[in-house]
Amino acid sequence: MEGLLFFPQPLPDESIYSLAVRYHRLAANISYRVTSQELFGAYSRTCGSILPCCLGRLSQRLGTLYSVKDLVDRFTLLPLYRPFVDDVKYRAAIVAMTGNDGTGLKMSLGITASRFLRHASFRYCESCVREDTLRYGAAYWHRVHQAIGTCICPLHRDVLWAMTFPDGADWRCMLLPAEAGGTPVLQSPGETAAGSIAKMQLWGLENPKNVQSLLAGDFLRCRLDEMGFIQSGRTRERMLKSFLGPRLLCGPPAPEFQEITHSSDWIFRVLRPRGVVQPLKFYFLCWLLGLDLEQLKLFPPKDALHSVNLSCSNGSANVANKEDIEARRSAFSSSSNLKCHEKPGYMWLYRHDREWLAQYVALHPFIRSRGELINWGARDSALARELLIANERLRSAEGKPQKVTRAALCRLVAHSHDFLRKPNHFPISIKLMEDLLESSHDHQVRKIKWAVKIYVLDERCAKSVVYRFSGIRVSQVSDGEYSSLLRSRA
Ligand SMILES: [Zn+2]
Incomplete structure (x- = not known):
């Protein structure tokens, strides 16, 4: 197989498509077909995709420069999805991207079903275009700008523009950012949600392992626990829905967000995933729960916490973590009259400070407050008196005699509900009632x-x-x- 004589030096966070366009320009090729043949040894229909295929051939042509894994990790958006897919699906995605046929790839990652693709566009940041032109001599397509749901440049906080390829053409006309007309993807610049989500997506793209740690540490559930949306180990769904309802309306007014801001049902599927969670949904939910990138970064991975706990017991804990643990212990232990599962921070302590939690719970068993016991005997006697009075009222009522039935008697006494539902608490009244009931003959x-x-x-x-x-x-x-x-x- 022929190697490439040259290949552009990749720029920070550049996409495969961007590299292909710059190669196309350097080679002065007359069409995408020629460029694709040279780069991929075939006519690739996915070069402009966020998950391009034919990378096996490209890697071979680049000699030892980049393995397929390097190409995937550095120039495609698969790393953004990596934390949300299992190993089998991830390996299958790599195989699909290595080969020439990517059919079913987006479907297997849930991207097709998410309906986000219909809003995909080639996006760029005007400030990036200016800076890249000055620094590198050319603008290029940034990978993170193409991530679904990224509407703002995470570096400049400028609203991204969607480029319209001229004359109804698509990406095959090999253009770089701002070389054709574009429209802003958001009308309101400085949108806080969009900016926060864009930053989280960039971090997720560059640090898939950290995001995996968040998921392994049940990050969102810990957050729900902190916010009081977990009770007895269960999510308080109604309360969470009423909290999220107004917040969803504050989501970025971009078309892809409108797919998910009309209902909160998807949130429970993110919290209890059965398939692949779309990264945008995860990061949007983080924002909905009042989280930002700094809090994602601060969330301690399991292993780190384990070592913190060990060092705690050795009396040489990190001061910040020690303070945090002390604060959580104090909040937990000061909430009396609650079952341990219902106390604030139970989930967090269970996960990160289990030894202390076990000791505390053993020393402070929950004693159920029995409250005022109901004096059923007194209630039975009172009811019996009421039944006699009711019987008298029925029999002395004016007009045609009313039959003394169970229903007629119950209508006239207090606690009739308890009486009917808990008959074993009212032995005197039950016996009396039998005696009072009137036969048809009588x-x-x-x-x-x-x-x-x-x-x-x-x-x-x-x-x-x-x-x-x-x-x-x-x-x-x-x-x-x-x-x-x-x-x-x-
Ligand atoms: Zn920018």
Whole structure:
């Protein structure tokens, strides 16, 4: 395989596409096709992508200059995704980028499903263009500017511009930044969220291992714990949603953010990931939780904390860390009347200061406050009295006699809810209720007595008339009883 006779000296954070454009210019090639053939030994359709393919051939042509891994790490955006994908997927991505066919690569990294790609553009910072031209003699495409969700230059805090390739062409026309017209990707410069996210993305791109440590240390969960969104080891989802709702509206007004600011559902998928988390979602969530790059950098990785803990026990701890640990211990131990899982900083101490936590919990067992015990006996007696009164009220109510039923009695007493749900606490009342309930026969007898009295009925009246006045359709009263009821009137 032919080696390349020359290749541009890579500039800081330069993308593969940018190198290809500068090579194209130096070689004075007439088309992208020629350049692609020379660089990649094939016609690459992904040279302008954030995850370009054909890197195996390019690495071979560059001799010992760069391995495929070097090319991927230095000139593509895969390192930004590295912390969020498992080893198998990462290796598969490298294989795809080594070969000529990158089909399915973006899909496997969840980029296609995220719908962010539809808002992708070739972005540049005007200040970078000026400075790069002065310093290096040419502007070039910065890798981080192409990361999805980067709207502001992390170095200059200027809003990035999206370049429009002329005459409907695409990146194959091999242009460098600002060589065609562009439009700003944000209308409001100095946007705090966009600036903070851009800085975090640049750091994540350059330090994938540190981001891996954050994820391994359950960074976001620790933050939620600090903010009081974790209780008994569970996320207080409703509370978190109501906190994030207004904050989501303060997200950068760029199109890719509009894919995720209309709902907070994606946040729980970032907190409990099943697939690949999009870096933008992770860093945006960091911002939503009030975090910035400095706090990401300060989060101690597990190993470091382990050594801090060890040194603590040896009495030679780092002062800052020692103070931090003391502050957290003090906050934890001063929150009495809470279960240990609910005390502030439990998650943090569990992860970073477990020995002390175990000792503290062993020495301070949680004693559940039993509060005022309910005197069920007194409540039962009171209810029984109420039932007697209710029974009296029902039976003495004016108008046609109302049947004394369970429902009618319950409507007239306090604690009827407890009474129905916890019957074993009310033995006296339950027994009394059984005695008070009126049978259909007794109710009909009461109704006949009432009709006889109200309508002045006697034995001369037809039985059907008496029953009609009494509101009885099917009689359960015997003839003898009926006669004696009518006679009692006389
Ligand atoms: Zn810049």
